[in-house]
Amino acid sequence: MPKSPSDRAAGDPYGRVYDLAVIGAGCAGLAGAVTASERGLSVALLDTAGRIGGQFYRHPDPAFGAVRPEALHHDWSAFAGLRRRLEAGDVAHLAGHHVWTVERQDGADTPWTVHAITGADGDGEHPVRVQARTVLLATGAYERQLPFPGWTLPGVVGAAGAQAMLKAGLVLPGRRVVVAGSGPLLLAVAASLATAGARVPAVVEAAGYLGYARRPAVLAADPQKLAEAVVHGAALLGHGVRLRTRSAVTQVHGTDRVEAVTVSRVDRDWRPVRGTGRRIACDALAVGHGLVPQIELATSLGCATRRTKDGTHALALDAFQRTSVPGLWAAGETGGIGGAQLARVEGEIAGIAVAAQVRDGAAPARDGRVRELRRRRERMRAFAGAMAAVHAPGKGWAEWLDDATEVCRCEEVTVGAVREAVDAYGARDARTVKLLTRAGMGWCQGRTCGAAVACLAAGEGPLFLPPSPERRPLAGPVPLGVLGSLDPSEPSAAPAAPAGPAEQPDTDRPDGNSGPRD
Amino acid sequence: MARDRTPAELVGAAPEQAPFEITFDGRPITTLPGRSVAAALWSAGVLAWRTTRRGGRPRGAFCGIGHCYDCLATINGRPNRRACLVPARPGDTITTQEGHGHAEIAV
Ligand SMILES: Cc1cc2nc3c(=O)[nH]c(=O)nc-3n(C[C@H](O)[C@H](O)[C@H](O)COP(=O)(O)OP(=O)(O)OC[C@H]3O[C@@H](n4cnc5c(N)ncnc54)[C@H](O)[C@@H]3O)c2cc1C
Ligand code: FES
Numbered sequence: 253m254p255k256s257p258s259d260r261a262a263g264d265p266y267g268r269v270y271d272l273a274v275i276g277a278g279c280a281g282l283a284g285a286v287t288a289s290e291r292g293l294s295v296a297l298l299d300t301a302g303r304i305g306g307q308f309y310r311h312p313d314p315a316f317g318a319v320r321p322e323a324l325h326h327d328w329s330a331f332a333g334l335r336r337r338l339e340a341g342d343v344a345h346l347a348g349h350h351v352w353t354v355e356r357q358d359g360a361d362t363p364w365t366v367h368a369i370t371g372a373d374g375d376g377e378h379p380v381r382v383q384a385r386t387v388l389l390a391t392g393a394y395e396r397q398l399p400f401p402g403w404t405l406p407g408v409v410g411a412a413g414a415q416a417m418l419k420a421g422l423v424l425p426g427r428r429v430v431v432a433g434s435g436p437l438l439l440a441v442a443a444s445l446a447t448a449g450a451r452v453p454a455v456v457e458a459a460g461y462l463g464y465a466r467r468p469a470v471l472a473a474d475p476q477k478l479a480e481a482v483v484h485g486a487a488l489l490g491h492g493v494r495l496r497t498r499s500a501v502t503q504v505h506g507t508d509r510v511e512a513v514t515v516s517r518v519d520r521d522w523r524p525v526r527g528t529g530r531r532i533a534c535d536a537l538a539v540g541h542g543l544v545p546q547i548e549l550a551t552s553l554g555c556a557t558r559r560t561k562d563g564t565h566a567l568a569l570d571a572f573q574r575t576s577v578p579g580l581w582a583a584g585e586t587g588g589i590g591g592a593q594l595a596r597v598e599g600e601i602a603g604i605a606v607a608a609q610v611r612d613g614a615a616p617a618r619d620g621r622v623r624e625l626r627r628r629r630e631r632m633r634a635f636a637g638a639m640a641a642v643h644a645p646g647k648g649w650a651e652w653l654d655d656a657t658e659v660c661r662c663e664e665v666t667v668g669a670v671r672e673a674v675d676a677y678g679a680r681d682a683r684t685v686k687l688l689t690r691a692g693m694g695w696c697q698g699r700t701c702g703a704a705v706a707c708l709a710a711g712e713g714p715l716f717l718p719p720s721p722e723r724r725p726l727a728g729p730v731p732l733g734v735l736g737s738l739d740p741s742e743p744s745a746a747p748a749a750p751a752g753p754a755e756q757p758d759t760d761r762p763d764g765n766s767g768p769r770d
Numbered sequence: 771m772a773r774d775r776t777p778a779e780l781v782g783a784a785p786e787q788a789p790f791e792i793t794f795d796g797r798p799i800t801t802l803p804g805r806s807v808a809a810a811l812w813s814a815g816v817l818a819w820r821t822t823r824r825g826g827r828p829r830g831a832f833c834g835i836g837h838c839y840d841c842l843a844t845i846n847g848r849p850n851r852r853a854c855l856v857p858a859r860p861g862d863t864i865t866t867q868e869g870h871g872h873a874e875i876a877v
Contacts (some may be wrong), residue, residue, distance in 0.1 A: 300836065307835070313804030313857075314779060319782035373836070375848075375857040394837050406818035406830050413834025417854070421809025422777035422802070425817065448777040474873060509817055536817075661832070661840055664824045676775075695839035700832075 254769055255348055265344045266380050270296045271383035273366045273612045275351050275549065279334075279595035280584025281390030286337040287603025288388075296382050297338075298349040298368060304338065305331060307412065308592035310419040324419050326480060330596065346382070350374045351693015354387060354549050356577065363579055386579050386606050389550050389567075390599060393543035393585035396564070396703050398433075398649055399667070401657045402504025402513075403539070411441045411540035424450045426536030429533075430513050432456035432501045434643045435542040437494075438482040445538070446491035453532050455493055456515050458500045458522050458541075463642035476593060502529060502652040504537060513537055516652070524650030541742040542643055543589045544703070550586065553577050561586050561637055562644035563703075570613050571626060572605035573598055581606055590636035594629065601625045639734070650708060659708070660701040662694020670708050682706040691735055778802065790860035793818065801858055808834070808841050808853040811864070819843045819853065823869040843867050 259605030270293075277299035285297040297304075305311055309331040312318045322328035340346065349368040357363050364384045370376030395412040409417075409425045410432055417423055428451045431442040442455045488495065496515060502524050503514040512618070517528035520757040526689045545566045551557065554577035566588035573581045583602040584595030599624055608616040616622050673679040673688040680704045681700070685691055691705050692698030698705070787803040794816055801810035808831040811819060818828035820842050836855045840875040843853040844863055849871025853864070 300855075312783065315785055315787060315804035316778070316781070316802060317784040317786055319784060321781055322876070323781045324777075373852040375851070375856075379818060394835065395833065402828065404827060406828050409831060410833045410838075413832060413854075416834040417809055417812065417831065418777055421805045422781065422783060423805070423809045423812040424777065425812060448780050449775045659828075661838065664822055664827075695842070696837060700838045 263348050265296065265346055266382060268383075269362045270294045270295070270344070270382065270384040272296070272386045272388060272606050273298065273364060273382050274388045274390060275299075275354070275366065276392055276584070277304040277345070277347075278390060278584060279308055279331075279393050279592045280392070280586075280599035281388065282334045282338060283596045283599030284388045284390060284581075284583055284603040284606070285343045285599075286334060286341060287600050289303070289341045290337070290345045291604070291607035291611075293607050295343045296346055296366075296384065298346045298351055298366065298382065299345050300348065300374075301348045302347050302372065303347065303362060304335065304347075306595075308595075310416050312420060312422055316422065318422075321658070324448065326483070327592070330593075334596075336638060339635075348372060348376070349380070351391075354389075354553065354580075356553060356579065385610060386581065388573075388599075388602050388606060389544045389547075389575070389580065389582040389583050389586055390595075390602075391549065391586055393545050393589055394699060395540040396542045396544045396645075397539070397700055398541045398645065399500060399657050399659050399701070399704050400652050401654050402506070402510075404506050404658050404661055405506050405510055406508065407408065407506065407510030408504055409536065409538055411438055411538040412421065412543070413540075414536075414538040415441045415444055418448055420443055422448075424448060424536075425538065426510070426534065427451060428453060428534045429500065429536040429538055430454055430504070430515075430532055430534045431517075431538045432455060432513070433540045433542075434458045434645065435540065435541065436481070436639060436643070439481065439488065441538055441714035443484045443487040443491075446493055448486060451495045452488075452491065453534060454515065455488065455495045456496065456499045456501055457497045457642045458518055458646065460498050460520075461495075461642075462497075464638070467638045467641075470634050470638040473631050475589070475636050477632075483499050500524065500652060501537060501539065505531070510534060510536055516647070518652075519648065520646065521648035522646030524652045526638075533677055538677070541645055542640075543585065545586050545588060546584075550575060550577070550580065550582060550764065553580065555580065555582075556590075560640050562589075562640035564589070565571045571621075573602035573646075574605070588633070589640065590632055594632040594636065597625050597629050597632065601629065645707075659704050660689075660691035660698075662696055662700070663690040663692075665689045665691040665701075667708070670705060674709055674711070681708055681709050685709045686759060778826065791837065792809060792858055792860070792862040792864060794864045795866055805858050806847060807843060807851075807856050807858045807862065807864060808856050810858040811853065818866075820867045826868075844871055 272295045274281045274297045289295045311321045350719045353367045353753045355365045362383045366382040366389050395410045442452045446452045498517050500514040501513045505512040512533045514529040516524040531583045557565040558568045567582045581602045583598035653667045657667045669689045673685045682715045799814040818830040820829045829840045831854045832838045842868040844867045845851045
């Protein structure tokens with residue numbers, strides 16, 4: 253453990269107190285870390301991954317000796333710039349650190365303790381802890397999945413997951429890959445797969461892209477996003493990829509792996525239209541229904557959240573990226589899905605704001621750079637809101653399920669079992685369904701099935717919304733030995749009690765929902 | 771079906787270290803250095819390396835980023851490793867993980 257005096261020697265990353273601990277080394281965390289460090293703060297940057305970059309700038313291991321790592325990326329120079337600044341400065345980059353809880357001690361000189369397990373998949377021998385005066389949470393997002401018949405067949409992979417495996421491992425899940433679900437990420441994934449040599453017979457999008465046309469002002473305000481869409485669109489056209497909107501994969505065919513999918517038309521509410529199914533031969537399906545902010549570390553501390561237009565929960569943040577818990581900042585997808593560029597802007601605002609707080613005890617209210625960044629943030633947030641509204645899951649999606657479809661992949665719980673819990677036993681929320689069926693009790697702790705279970709439990713409500721953000725005590729399964737090894741004289745291993753919203757967010761007000769409930 | 775190119779060609783991969791072998795259920799698989807176990811298996815067309823506890827259904831990588839735990843494999847005798855996170859190393863033996871992966875010590 254890093255607490256013994258001999259460990260405090262120079263070079264021991266755990267023996268010192270940092271001004272700032274940043275969790276997540278994607279666009280937001282990187283920008284926050286280098287900005288704060290350049291302004292004189294001591295910074296630790298923790299990430300589960302071995303390399304910086306997060307999801308967007310995920311790239312091949314140096315062992316590949318890739319001479320064109322940028323071939324699968326937009327805007328690689330922005331990343332190269334952040335990486336240069338990181339290498340030039342003295343941020344302590346702690347790779348392979350899986351943070352499983354963050355503790356806060358009110359009134360302490362060093363209020364924050366960040367607990368992590370180490371190793372590629374958390375298999376490291378010793379748990380570690382990093383102490384800091386402030387924390388920036390930049391843990392990004394994960395993909396939202398909605399089940400459909402056959403989605404557990406090998407060859408069905410997450411769309412973002414296929415992208416991640418391609419960017420880091422230079423591999424494809426198949427040779428003929430249908431891309432399906434909803435959200436702008438599908439276009440990026442299809443473009444990458446096609447560029448990397450896969451045939452992509454179709455991109456199947458449940459929403460209608462006409463939704464964008466109804467929001468011309470927001471579109472015009474963010475030309476960079478439009479440019480991105482045009483680039484993807486051009487790449488797709490060049491590869492002969494067809495975009496089928498208002499359609500969904502309603503069945504996967506195959507015995508041991510994917511052989512084909514059935515694509516059906518859906519109505520505005522994503523209800524499949526009978527008799528419209530068409531079979532498309534393929535050997536893989538990359539599927540995803542948007543992204544979900546990854547905020548468990550914050551909600552377990554009692555951070556206030558807001559609901560986004562596509563039914564996820566994001567952290568409620570003020571103009572300086574502060575959460576409702578003093579000393580805890582957040583940036584990037586944790587504050588709502590908005591893309592890599594927005595994450596960078598927010599990371600920089602947070603870095604400036606944390607530096608001002610630590611040095612002067614105040615927010616950088618009159619900083620010209622912050623004003624400029626905030627203008628860009630507002631523009632991009634507006635665009636992100638429009639996107640979320642267009643791709644919000646329609647309430648009719650559950651009609652493409654049959655009773656044998658597995659909802660919970662870990663515990664192999666079927667739609668039939670969940671419906672029985674709802675119809676016969678009166679379950680009305682995900683928690684009750686979980687107790688009755690074990691859905692969401694497996695290894696992934698309900699991350700994969702949570703949205704679907706909540707929706708099935710709620711029945712056909714006016715909104716597709718999980719009723720409250722999950723409040724998991726641990727941000728990932730932790731070996732019992734790690735919990736046991738915590739020093740009992742230290743602050744308790746349980747997450748700190750909610751610290752109450754001391755500062756009310758002054759922008760981005762929580763719309764409707766304030767803070768997690770059980 | 772012919773493919774235009776491979777992802778490795780696209781980024782101009784030129785590893786200094788030679789390709790190496792791992793085994794999957796005894797079958798040798800040659801892969802490039804720098805890949806996770808899951809990526810190494812995908813590169814050989816292997817998509818499933820686990821069977822589920824109840825239905826005995828085949829599973830492999832799904833989320834690709836360490837979240838879903840569908841990719842659990844037995845690596846060098848140790849069960850329940852997330853193959854999408856663990857780097858492949860020369861000589862690794864990967865075996866299909868059946869059920870909870872503790873068959874050999876079942877009580
Ligand atoms: C799998 C995936 C692939 C994506 N691919 C694309 C794409 O190709 N194009 C696109 O436009 N957008 C993509 N996105 C969207 C992406 O979220 C944003 O574009 C961008 O990466 C957001 O930046 P960020 O800094 O907020 O978060 P991220 O880039 O997601 O960075 C978050 C970082 O936090 C780390 N982290 C999370 N939890 C912990 C923890 N408990 N302990 C330690 N570290 C932790 C993660 O390892 C990650 O490196 C993808 C999203 C996902 C989930
Ligand atoms: S593929 Fe999801 S955890 Fe490995």
